[in-house]
Amino acid sequence: MKKLKSPGELAALQAEIRAGRDPKKPCITICAGTGCLAYGTQKIIECFRQEIDKQHLQDRVQLRTSGCHGFCERGPMVVIHPQKIFYQRIKAEDVPDIISKTVLAGEIIDRLSYVDPATKQKIVYEHDVPFYKRQTRYVLGMNGDIDPACIDDYLAIGGYSGLSKALSGMKPEAVIEEVKKANLRGRGGGGFPTGWKWESTRKAAGEPKYIICNADEGDPGAYMDRSLLEGNPHLVLEGMLIGAYAIGSSQGYIYVRNEYPLAVHNITLAIEKAREVGLLGENILGSGFSFDIKINRGGGAFVCGESSALFASIEGRSGEPRAKYVHATDQGLYNKPTNLNNVETWGNVPLIINRGADWYASIGTANSTGTKIFSLVGKINNTGLVEVPMGITLREIVYDIGGGIPNGRKFKAVQTGGPSGGCIPEQFLDMPVDFDELAKIGSMMGSGGMIVMDDRTCMVDVANYFLKFLEEESCGKCTPCREGVLQMRLILDRICEGQGKEEDINTLEWMGQAIIDGSLCALGGSAPNPVLTTIKYFRDEYEAHIKHKKCPAGVCKALITYSVDAEKCTGCHACARVCPTQAATGEKKKTHVVDLGKCIKCGACFEACKFDAIKIL
Amino acid sequence: MQAKIQAIISRYGSDKGFLVPILQDVQRELNYLPEDALVMVSTLLEIPLSRIFEVATFYKAFSLTPRGKHLLSLCLGTACHVRGAPLLSGHIERALGIRPGETSPDLEFTFETVNCLGACALGPVMVVDGEYHGQLTIAKTNAILRDLGRKVPSDEEA
Ligand SMILES: Cc1cc2nc3c(=O)[nH]c(=O)nc-3n(C[C@H](O)[C@H](O)[C@H](O)COP(=O)(O)O)c2cc1C
Ligand code: FES
Numbered sequence: 001m002k003k004l005k006s007p008g009e010l011a012a013l014q015a016e017i018r019a020g021r022d023p024k025k026p027c028i029t030i031c032a033g034t035g036c037l038a039y040g041t042q043k044i045i046e047c048f049r050q051e052i053d054k055q056h057l058q059d060r061v062q063l064r065t066s067g068c069h070g071f072c073e074r075g076p077m078v079v080i081h082p083q084k085i086f087y088q089r090i091k092a093e094d095v096p097d098i099i100s101k102t103v104l105a106g107e108i109i110d111r112l113s114y115v116d117p118a119t120k121q122k123i124v125y126e127h128d129v130p131f132y133k134r135q136t137r138y139v140l141g142m143n144g145d146i147d148p149a150c151i152d153d154y155l156a157i158g159g160y161s162g163l164s165k166a167l168s169g170m171k172p173e174a175v176i177e178e179v180k181k182a183n184l185r186g187r188g189g190g191g192f193p194t195g196w197k198w199e200s201t202r203k204a205a206g207e208p209k210y211i212i213c214n215a216d217e218g219d220p221g222a223y224m225d226r227s228l229l230e231g232n233p234h235l236v237l238e239g240m241l242i243g244a245y246a247i248g249s250s251q252g253y254i255y256v257r258n259e260y261p262l263a264v265h266n267i268t269l270a271i272e273k274a275r276e277v278g279l280l281g282e283n284i285l286g287s288g289f290s291f292d293i294k295i296n297r298g299g300g301a302f303v304c305g306e307s308s309a310l311f312a313s314i315e316g317r318s319g320e321p322r323a324k325y326v327h328a329t330d331q332g333l334y335n336k337p338t339n340l341n342n343v344e345t346w347g348n349v350p351l352i353i354n355r356g357a358d359w360y361a362s363i364g365t366a367n368s369t370g371t372k373i374f375s376l377v378g379k380i381n382n383t384g385l386v387e388v389p390m391g392i393t394l395r396e397i398v399y400d401i402g403g404g405i406p407n408g409r410k411f412k413a414v415q416t417g418g419p420s421g422g423c424i425p426e427q428f429l430d431m432p433v434d435f436d437e438l439a440k441i442g443s444m445m446g447s448g449g450m451i452v453m454d455d456r457t458c459m460v461d462v463a464n465y466f467l468k469f470l471e472e473e474s475c476g477k478c479t480p481c482r483e484g485v486l487q488m489r490l491i492l493d494r495i496c497e498g499q500g501k502e503e504d505i506n507t508l509e510w511m512g513q514a515i516i517d518g519s520l521c522a523l524g525g526s527a528p529n530p531v532l533t534t535i536k537y538f539r540d541e542y543e544a545h546i547k548h549k550k551c552p553a554g555v556c557k558a559l560i561t562y563s564v565d566a567e568k569c570t571g572c573h574a575c576a577r578v579c580p581t582q583a584a585t586g587e588k589k590k591t592h593v594v595d596l597g598k599c600i601k602c603g604a605c606f607e608a609c610k611f612d613a614i615k616i617l
Numbered sequence: 618m619q620a621k622i623q624a625i626i627s628r629y630g631s632d633k634g635f636l637v638p639i640l641q642d643v644q645r646e647l648n649y650l651p652e653d654a655l656v657m658v659s660t661l662l663e664i665p666l667s668r669i670f671e672v673a674t675f676y677k678a679f680s681l682t683p684r685g686k687h688l689l690s691l692c693l694g695t696a697c698h699v700r701g702a703p704l705l706s707g708h709i710e711r712a713l714g715i716r717p718g719e720t721s722p723d724l725e726f727t728f729e730t731v732n733c734l735g736a737c738a739l740g741p742v743m744v745v746d747g748e749y750h751g752q753l754t755i756a757k758t759n760a761i762l763r764d765l766g767r768k769v770p771s772d773e774e775a
Pocket of ligand 2: 222692693694697698736740
């Protein structure tokens with residue numbers, strides 16, 4: 001491919017690609033994000049390739065492997081363009097039918113269509129599926145039209161037009177003004193205004209200036225950054241290019257989690273392609289602006305998502321944060337002015353430049369503009385990635401999009417903000433979700449993890465889970481975080497084991513506050529949040545553990561016993577077969593028993609019983 | 618070994634800043650980070666061994682002991698946690714007789730726990746030698762262990 005030398009040449013190339021494509025040609029788009037690949041999608045892709053070859057359809061039918069579509073619950077899935085027919089939970093055996101019946105004859109295969117559990121209606125088209133219908137997918141929606149390995153796909157939908165617009169008609173200051181006016185706030189956790197950060201970095205003394213894309217995504221239970229980087233790497237590159245131009249940077253980094261091999265692969269390929277066509281490198285589009293990007297794989301440390309630890313890690317040191325009397329925008333990576341933004345933040349930038357700040361600011365709420373991608377997971381029917389305008393209520397996300405709680409169980413809480421966030425109880429379900437509202441009730445937006453919990457989730461156990469996570473991830477440099485989190489965890493361990501004391505709740509509260517006040521970085525500074533919010537909203541559960549030695553959700557092993565409900569037991573022997581200690585016993589067809597002396601509470605019998613006859617008390 | 622390490626370091630232009638990715642590549646090549654390898658990296662990059670050791674012990678991705686033939690990575694991310702992953706972790710610990718992060722003495726199994734594999738819809742999830750296993754139950758876990766040639770408790774009486 002020859003290098004593009006001007007905005008005009010880019011526009012011509014986009015037009016040429018579009019002209020070469022027949023919008024009516026059937027295109028089978030198959031989701032090949034990490035989630036769907038885990039379902040075994042690779043095999044299905046092979047089947048499609050073989051079938052297309054076998055029927056000699058190479059010229060008539062296109063097969064596109066795309067990134068994550070978002071509806072991970074129903075994978076493996078395909079969308080057949082141009083009609084956008086949606087098939088879910090497909091298997092390799094379905095492939096010949098999909099091609100012969102649907103692609104060639106326009107017939108809908110009923111068994112593969114999605115059935116709306118609420119209305120029991122079959123839904124044929126992707127845009128009619130309630131999960132998608134209620135979202136606003138400006139950023140993530142592009143994933144379905146793009147093969148991440150194919151830069152042409154991105155160019156065909158107008159990719160790099162934002163960059164071209166910035167380079168050809170806007171001064172760097174004007175780009176910054178636009179981002180400020182759009183009121184874009186960082187999607188990585190803190191919600192810091194992006195335009196202001198860019199401006200500080202631009203104005204800071206010192207050369208070179210660096211920009212970095214934070215793709216460390218450490219929140220355990222969140223994967224929207226990965227899906228964006230994996231599914232639409234050129235969008236992130238374009239955002240970074242626009243930012244680099246505005247800030248006056250010629251060197252960028254992408255710091256990506258080591259656990260995301262596919263994202264690393266796709267972004268590496270995208271960078272090579274962008275270099276090939278001259279969208280990265282020297283004198284981009286003939287503007288005199290030069291910029292390139294290096295990729296850095298992380299080493300599996302949550303704290304490295306924190307800015308100063310991330311810089312240390314890129315510099316080849318262990319990722320210990322430093323105190324922030326100097327801003328990163330003045331002295332960051334290699335002590336040079338550095339602008340760090342999250343993947344999704346970068347991904348929003350091309351939209352703002354293309355469609356204008358006024359359009360962007362009209363989405364969402366006054367102080368939280370645009371959309372946010374959440375990873376909706378846990379005890380929820382429609383697990384997946386959802387993109388919604390800021391200000392939507394939690395209820396709409398959990399019930400209208402998420403389809404509510406599985407098995408008819410009762411909603412208890414939703415945890416937002418990752419390990420630094422908080423648990424939000426039912427009473428706030430109608431609260432609008434944006435940066436400020438979440439902060440008001442003691443949680444935070446965080447990067448976008450949204451973990452739904454039902455009445456079988458123990459809030460003390462969840463708080464303990466996050467503390468354990470943070471205790472392990474604490475870098476150990478400052479005492480309040482290293483020792484304080486450990487001490488809080490020991491208290492929670494005790495409570496979960498039935499050894500809690502009356503004064504423990506009080507101790508947790510003041511100790512939490514001390515850790516917040518005394519820690520060096522935001523890891524420690526927010527570590528007590530999950531404990532403090534669960535105490536605030538679920539104090540009764542703590543009290544049940546401490547005073548009554550009971551775990552109401554039936555989770556904390558020391559406080560529960562397994563027994564058999566004689567009325568329900570059919571004597572099928574399933575529990576006895578799986579019990580590792582021979583605690584569950586009985587003769588076939590007779591009521592079984594659990595010997596509490598031998599029971600190690602592993603839960604195997606509960607899981608194996610098909611008659612709901614194992615009781616947890 | 619020296620040639621391999623030399624090749625990896627050259628790939629990064631002997632740039633000290635790439636210590637983390639260099640160690641990642643060395644580990645991929647050698648399965649773990651033996652002491653000799655660390656000494657070699659230290660000499661070639663002219664970084665004190667203590668610094669290399671600091672980095673190699675700081676990041677979870679590195680192992681200073683040999684790793685097993687089979688790698689089991691069980692997700693303990695939040696979504697998997699609330700869906701019962703801790704019970705599975707306990708079960709695997711008992712079945713293999715090792716704790717998370719350890720390798721069985723016969724070098725057959727390494728069992729580790731990880732945070733969110735990004736396949737939360739399938740939770741609880743475990744990656745076994747690169748292959749994903751979703752909606753994991755104790756029964757499914759037993760089947761996996763059995764496939765890898767490990768006896769599980771319930772086999773005895775079955
Ligand atoms: C312990 C800790 C972990 C963090 N992890 C991440 C992360 O995984 N991804 C991310 O984008 N930001 C993370 N952050 C926030 C970053 O420090 C930083 O604020 C953010 O990347 C800035 O980008 P933004 O302004 O676009 O949000 C973390 C912060 C802390 C304190
Ligand atoms: S929490 Fe286990 S895959 Fe996300």
